[in-house]
Amino acid sequence: MKLSNIAKHACISVALVSGLVVSGTASALQPGGGGSGSSCSVTRASGSGAVFYVPRGGSGTYNILGWGNGTGGFSSTYRGLLTAAAEECVLVAAATTSSSGNGRAVESAVNQAKSRYSSIVGSNPKVCTSGHSQGGGGAFNAANRLDADCVIAVQPDTVFTTRIDRAVSSDTDVVCIFSSADTLAPAFPLNGSNCRRNSSRYTQESTSGTHFTPISGSGGAVGTKMREYINRWLVD
Incomplete structure (x- = not known):
């Protein structure tokens, strides 16, 4: 990897690890700004x-959303995003x-959820894999491990920090969400095409914001x- 790219991803690591460390105990969370259809605590x-x-x-x-973090990040880094989800x-x-x-x-996390929360997810919940940056690219790999129904990849990096091992199943819905001011994992020239090449049912979205x-x-x-795609694919 070129020095400039190493520097870029070192910056990602520094920013992402700034989140609070996850507590080992269960705790109630305040609303995190979910969409208009949200109704759960x-x-x-x-x-x-x-x-x-x-x-x-x-x-x-x-249903279940499996989540993978960006390079250097932890689930607590995304606490607001995941609470809202x-x-x-x-x-x-x-x-x-x-x-x-x-x-x-992510495969392990989802399988634990199926077992631990079987009383509320049932015997055959829909599963969508998701993640940010490295975790966004990894959402494809997790989907293949879990035979997931869908992939919601958030600003996926498929070039520097991970590679998509193989295309997801032809019946797996995929969206890759990119941002107009993202200079670390932009859609063009490679990430968007890598996502598209590894999915038969592909949608690409562009939003405002940085990485x-x-x-x-x-x-x-x-x-x-x-959350729009969570509601479309996972909320019955």
């Missing part, structure tokens, strides 16, 4: 290498690792677009 609980954002309310039965009445199973590109940690928008509050325009 959220409790956060720790697992093995995973943190769960558990909804309460709505139908009482929930869970408020849409989905169970968020977030890996705690700062290196989520291969999809294994660090998802770690602030509920994620700005990026978070709004992410």
Whole structure:
């Protein structure tokens, strides 16, 4: 990797690790600015290498969003974004690792959620894999491991920090969300084409914001677009 690219991703790591470390105990969370359809309160609980954002309310039965962090980040870095996602009445199973590109940690988090929360997710919940930057690229790899129904990749890096190992299933819905002021993982010239090449059912979205928008509050325009697809694909 060229020195300039190493510097760029070192900056990502520094910014992402600035979030608070996740507590090992369950705690009730305040609303994080979910979309207009949100109706669930959220409790956060720790697992093995995973943190769960558990909804309460709505139908009482929930599908699962598996989450992978950006390089150097942790689930607490995205606490506002993930709380807002869970408020849409989905169970968020977030890996705690700062290196989520291969999809294994997200696979583990989702499988733990299926077992631990079987009473509220049922025997065959829909699963969508998601993540930011390295985790966004890794969402494709996690989807293949889990045979996921959908992928919501947030500003995915598919060039420097991870590679998409193979195309997802032909019946897996995919959206890649990019931002107009993102200079670290822009759609052009490679990330958008890599996403498209590895999906048969592909949508590409462009929002305002920089690469660090998802770690602030509920994620700005990026978070709004992410929740739009959560509602479209995971909220029954």
